[in-house]
Amino acid sequence: MARITNPAKEEHLEFLRSKIQENFGRKINTTTDCEFLYSNMGNSVSIDTLRRIFKLIKGETHPSLPILDYCAIYCGFKNWEVFIEEYNVLNRNKLKALLIDCVENKVKNEELFFIIESQIVEKEVYSLFTQLILTKVIQKDKYFFENIFECETLFVNIEKFRYEIHYIIHLLCVLCNQNKWLQKIAIKHYFNLPYDDDLFVEWLVNPEQEYYRKLLLNYYKAKKSNPSSEAFFHLIMATYYADIKNWEEFKSHYNSIKILDFDKIKSNILLMRKYGIEVIYQKKYKEENAKTSIENITKINFSKEYKDISDRVTSILFISEYLYKCNEFQTIVNIIRKHLGSDLFLLTHWGNLNWNQLQIILAGSLYFTNEISKCNLILDVISKNQLNLNFSPFSNVIYNDLVMKLNIQKSIINN
Structure with missing residues (x-):
């Protein structure tokens, strides 16, 4: 396992302070306490370093990894990495307990949001938040959904947590589709979020839903x-x-x-x-x-304009949706064959989701240009479990229609 080289995070140091004091048997509040602790730790960590760790003096330097190892060993752990693993396990357990408290209505929303905001944002936190959303929709907790985007720490780091954020936004949209009371909240609160991207409006284009069109109008008026x-x-x-x-x-x-x-x-x-x-x-x-x-x-040179293969797939996907609606099936086939080749293995996860949607449009285009065998081949390799991960009712309709048409053809042939 690679050793941790980044400076220790404050929440880890706070956990370390509590463990040291637990092992030492009393709180560390003074320089004298640090002197006794220095002796108790076998003179392995200097008094000044201990004073800095316990914030008795200010210091620009962070504890080195060997020092953190000594402290972790004193607390009964193999090294600093094992200490951090223990912290993460306890933190996840706290989050699980928090979820149970929410189910039992033991936590006020203000306190809940404060706890979420104070967390180190990791995938486990997004998982907890997803479960909270499902709990709160059952409870019809209007306050929670009116203020859900106040948990800013969950929605600002799009580069690192794009897929986790997308899943939460997608889940919210599906819940809105099914709950009139939540639609009213979305119309009033989700059209002008305090982020660089208008996540709810722009990530989930869903104009078939009346509530979304009202939300979109509010977005337009605000922007x-x-x-x-x-x-x-x-x-x-x-x-x-x-x-x-x-x-x-x-x-x-x-x-x-x-x-x-x-x-x-x-x-x-x-x-x-x-x-x-x-x-x-x-x-x-x-x-x-x-x-x-x-x-x-x-004539658009997609290969030149979009060097990033995922951007290229996304651009071709969007224009292909319109061409499909205009029955320009051969044009779609020609564009995809010309500009999407063997480098598709370089796709990001996001690009893969869009490629899955684009393949459905390609399969439909092949069907209507009488390349039925190639249409069948594509449908066989499309990842069906990704169809609902990238919100696209348009491609889902094409997929279901193709499956029905091909099954009818097979039935006729077999009979």
Whole structure:
């Protein structure tokens, strides 16, 4: 096992202080106490170091690993690493006990949020929080859900905990879909979160749900001065109205999209949506121009524009959704074959989820271009257990429809 070289965290030192005092038999409050402790520890750690550990004097330096090892051994552990493992086990047990107290309504929400905020953010904390959410929805605890994003420590480190955060946001969305009282809370509280990303609104595009559209409108009103937020609102609403064939509302949002300056909007996903909306508009109103727009999309050098393979998959996924709605199946097949090759093993976990969705769209496109055997091959390798991990009702509908069509074909052949 590799040795720990980072400075000891304060919560670990606090645990160490309590264990040392427990072993020593009394509290360490003075320099004299440190002198007695120095002797009791076999002169292995200097008096000044002990004074710094117990905050009796200030010091810029952190205890070295050998010193931490000596302290851990004094407390009955093999070394500092084993000491930290013990701390983690006890901390996880505290969290489990906290969950039981919440189930029994023994903890007030203010205290609960304080405890969560004071935790070292690790995957175990996200696991606990997920269980708390499920407990609180059963209890219909409105205060908890109104203030859930006050637990800022859980939602700020997106780079490190993207998947854990995504799962919590996804779970919240599913619960909103099933609970009217929670929908009202989401509409009022989840549209303008105090983070760099509007996690709930932008991570889970769910305009089929009426509550989400109300939430999205509140988001638009709050962020109207932000070009990216304005573009997001109109693009999502235009997509929704095209899906339900409400062309009057679609055209209204399309006209708003047309006057936006996308050169100021640094988002490849929003740009893909814009291209897609343009194709939908032309297919409906200017069929003669649609071919040119589709050709321009095929000229995008995705391999060059998106060196990161996961970004490339994501960009192609978004434009492919719109092309699929416009029955441009061969275009989808051509783009994927041209720009997604053997380097897919470099995908991040997030990229893998999007690739899973894109493969469903590819399978559907192959079906409608009469490449049935290749469609079957793709469906056989798609990870079915990931279908609901990346919130995409659109690809789920395609998947279920394909399975039904292929099963009917097999049944006809067998009979």
